[in-house]
Amino acid sequence: MPKPGKKHQGKAPAPASEAGGRTSLSGAEYHQYLPALRFGLLDAQRALREAGVPVVIVVAGADAVKSDTVNALNSWMDPRGVMTHTFGPEFNPDPLRPHFAPFHEALPPRGSIALFCGSWYSPVGSGRIRRDISRARAKAELERIAFFEKMLTDAGVLIIKIWLHLDEESQRKRLKKLSSDPRTAWKVSADDWKRLDVYTRLATVRDDIFAATHTAHAPWVLIDATDDRYSHYMAGQAVLGGMTGRLTESAPTAEAVVVAEPRGEAPDRLSRADLGSKLSEEEYEDRMAAAQARLSRLSRLSYQARKAHVLVFEGWDAAGKGGTIRRLVEAIDARNVRVIPIAAPTPDELQRHYLWRFWRNVPRDGQTAIFDRSWYGRVLVERVEGFATEAEWRRAYDEINDFEENLVSHGTTVTKFWLHLSPEEQLRRFDDRSETPYKRHKVTSEDWRNREKWPAYHEAVNDVLDLTDRPKVAPWHVVPSEDKLFARVQVIETVVARMERALRG
């Protein structure tokens, strides 16, 4: 298996027509070759299902031929394991959410195939063709796409990418042929004739796309789409090739996974927190009331300005996350806030990428989403408890940073809190909870086990702060929570300041 992240060594593919190769199949050839292809596809699909491999097939390139190709692929595979998702160039199912959200949500569970007719390449492709976005912005977007695909392949997803090439002249001939037969004339619209020049511009866009995203782990297969039989057959071969390649490769070795972080020498930011911070009851009431009043107003303004906010709460057990979140929630119009409690993943969630369930809960513009625990579980509990492999949690810092950048570049603010207290104070609270009947449920045997792993968590938290605290993008706030009153006020005043800045910006 090639090393993930390594750029493909070979040249990006050129279409067979330009390379002078063959680009058509006769009817007889097609019918002669097809059975073996179909048998192979079904066999590979079954084997990948049994192996629990999620498969992503991207069909990109010339719009005129994408649907028919997707239909052909669909007809050759077992429909029970395939879900088709269509994203047109102008299609954004919900402009009030980050544009990557629908792609994440459409990712297949283990053992299934997601067939994308149009994909994450569509917005950047059509943006360049219509010259709506600069080449520099397109390149930045393509870098993001390359990272996204690497993240998927790192997680075991097989990605097969097909680019259907059609030049202006071939498309003109195609349209003429379709129009001349009354049985197919309906397939041609007036728009098709008008949009012929798109095909020339598409080739330029393709070069940029291939340069940035033709990688060893997610290579492009370029297919000349002048002839339907040829292009459908070759698309099937590309899928079969990708599948059998995956089935015959040896398992990736731990050594092959190159991750730089963490360096194991993160500064001990946790210990620097001033746990002596406290507030008098009176000062608490004054400042809390003032902050809630401002928060109430700011959340209304955020709604009007369509500003979304993500608030992440992590912290030691019994540090007071619940009570703090309640003070936030009661000051925000209930229609504009949602608390998302994060527990162990459900069976269906376990079948997906670990970020999938968080993408689904990304707030729409104008809304505030409060995560009671979060994606940081990957590098906290999953790291400490060994639920994630070392390679998995080590590369998660980059993945998490990228996820948060996706939100921030859409216009959402991301603010993260670690509620910090001493082991001694935690013990006092556990004891207190055990003595109060209606608080007893809050202390589980798991909490006592977590307590024993305090040093491991302490190190993991410091790594999180070292690697994912980006003050200008998605800052962490370590909140001294030895005194609950101090912590609550600190959090709500921080949220107020963040919202104010977002509304000014």
Next chain:
Amino acid sequence: MPKPGKKHQGKAPAPASEAGGRTSLSGAEYHQYLPALRFGLLDAQRALREAGVPVVIVVAGADAVKSDTVNALNSWMDPRGVMTHTFGPEFNPDPLRPHFAPFHEALPPRGSIALFCGSWYSPVGSGRIRRDISRARAKAELERIAFFEKMLTDAGVLIIKIWLHLDEESQRKRLKKLSSDPRTAWKVSADDWKRLDVYTRLATVRDDIFAATHTAHAPWVLIDATDDRYSHYMAGQAVLGGMTGRLTESAPTAEAVVVAEPRGEAPDRLSRADLGSKLSEEEYEDRMAAAQARLSRLSRLSYQARKAHVLVFEGWDAAGKGGTIRRLVEAIDARNVRVIPIAAPTPDELQRHYLWRFWRNVPRDGQTAIFDRSWYGRVLVERVEGFATEAEWRRAYDEINDFEENLVSHGTTVTKFWLHLSPEEQLRRFDDRSETPYKRHKVTSEDWRNREKWPAYHEAVNDVLDLTDRPKVAPWHVVPSEDKLFARVQVIETVVARMERALRG
């Protein structure tokens, strides 16, 4: 356990203030009573989680006090098992989908609690207050709500409904008190003063709502909300009462479930289908091309007119569903059509109501959703194989009819196909498939087992046709599929006719 569907015998509740009862708690009383309530709630929550009971808590009534009540309830329960959903009166997350869809999607899995701040009562309530809808239309909508709640309780959901009552005078006093304290003044907006008259009109709406939906299986608890301590405490008691009621009741007996249908004497519509119908290759090609051309145009017009279509495909194994669906799909712009293959439910889907996964796939306006198998599995495979109890599948006909009516009243068309063939032709196709390498996967041991149950399925299909074929709402079409060419043309021409009618209507 009370008989489902039976209207509550007692009088609908009147607020304690009108009844001359007590409506406030002192601070001392509140703090004295609260621990026992909280302990009870947590205990009941744990017991219901272990029993796998899904709980729906609806908080309705005076907007001014709903959020605080929901926050109080939230703070007393274990947040890991509670999801809060807020629906304001004007809040429709997606007006392009039937308005019940978001409520269905928010239903809790087994063992969890969904807390609704605003709910399916919000649109009808605010519609009546603003006088946007007639009383007759409101009554029809309330009947639908009553059916919806009965469906949920039939499926084992515990529904607890709280109505917070606040009259104009009490709200005026409340606003004055809040405004006079600088610590709470921010809670009062100019709008709050303007909307005081809403409270009087709300009481009238309440009477209609209670008349239609105060049922034995989902009764209302009316709480005077003049005093926060009193109303929060009473809301907690209402939840606790509902929960412990469920925990102490005896299990429902099969006899208690009254279902009228099916009568076991459905006409044998299947046997009336003319399986001799066939088409020549030439006629097939002409009619298919003509129908595809019209379908292509109609689907574009449907998109422009924001008309949604649901097409349901059921039929014997090997009857040709896949090939027929492909002919439809290839004539529709890929962005406007989605095929939803229905297999056995996933673990997460099994934790929900059986209609949940279909509600999630209801198409947005302008789109066409093709279901390759469907909700009819409840009364076909689940009935025949015993996956659903007799009471479950017997009441499913009504539930399915109601589901489809929801779609149709939103403006979506629903068209259903049963692809019919003879056991002999099925056998020929099984044999043919077994002999073709790339078709072999299509015949599983399950298919052979299903074949042995032909008579049971035959009866089940006739019941489906008898009980769910509503020509003006959601018609069934039994398509003779002994000849694949005939079946494909019949289906696509039917879809064309349905779309044409929908666009004319």
